[in-house]
Amino acid sequence: MDGVSSYFQRLSETVFEPTEHVGGAWNPGEQHIAPVLGLLAHLVETEHRERRAESPLILTRVGYDILGVIPMDAFEITAPRVLRPGRTIELVEATLRHGGRAAVTLRAWMLQPGDTSAIAGSPLPRMPERESLPRWRPDDVWPGGAIRSIDARREAVAAGRSRAWIRPRHPLLEGETISPRARMLGMIDFANGIATRVPPERALYPNVDLTATVFREPAGEWFGLDTSVSFGADGTGLTESVLSDEAGPLGTSSQTLTVRSR
Structure with missing residues (x-):
């Protein structure tokens, strides 16, 4: 797949x-x-726009649970289903499966837009x-094609504390219109590796989830991550970020870490 310019190729619906x-980054084979x-x-x-073309809601809060690793292999995403229907508020769920096994679930709150300027x-x-x-x-610190796929400017404030533009x-996907929100949500998991508390050679600290709330539409190509990484003494940790574009803050994200000394 050398020379392919997108992150994914759509094989079917x-x-x-x-x-x-x-x-x-932890394993280039995953x-x-x-x-x-x-x-x-x-x-x-995409499913929401097609289903509610006359009264679309805004994707505002996303909660991802990472249930397992995903090999560098084709996978399926089941059609999103509405868990809580409503005229002004909906809760929607989607699941990624590989080999019949659920690997990632997303629950997203969709809210009615309005003029609160x-x-x-x-x-x-x-x-x-x-x-x-x-x-x-970032590829000076981390391996993997995803890390090599981003541009970054970064200020290391302290161990586990950084500010970065990426x-x-x-x-x-090639040939599909990607919203600024989805584009940004495809970047914020990098926060955990940008604000390194210890080098990856010293410890493993993958996240088991990611929750983000976005309170306005992002703009521009670059996204800001003002990130802090905390480790407890019992093998758990937390990565928190303020999300920004060049106009200012637009949301926050949180990642729960499982920390294991090498």
Whole structure:
């Protein structure tokens, strides 16, 4: 699949194949979860637009549970189903399966849009200007095609604390319109590897979930991650990020870590 420019190729309505740009950081023979999360969000939004073309809702909160690793192999995403229907609020679920085994589930809250511009604002911290941060090569720290697929500018504030601007070099799928939200959701899992508390040679700290809330539409190619990584003394940890674009903060994300010393 050399030269393929997207993260995934669609083989059918429900089956997808990863390209070289999805290779994982912990194991290049497994898929990095970041692009997978963006693909799930894209399919939920696509189904929703088709089903509710006259009264679409906005994907606002996503909760992903990572049930197992995904080989660099074709997989299936079942058609999203509505768990909580409603005129102004819906809860939608989608599941990724490989070899008949559920590997990732997504539950997404869809909310009714409205004009609240008169009271809009956020006290969340703003990111430094992108050009003020040095260029950073994440593949100097991590292996895998997914890490090589992003551009990054990063400021390391302290162990487990960083601010970074990142952008994907490739679309999730060729020939399909990807919303800014889905595109950003396909990037934020990189936070756990951008704000490294210890080098990956010293410990394993994959995340078992990711929850994000987005309170406005992202804009532009670059996304900001103001990230803190915490380890407890009992083998668990937490990665938290403020999500931004160049206009300012637009949401937060949280990842639960299982931490294992090497």
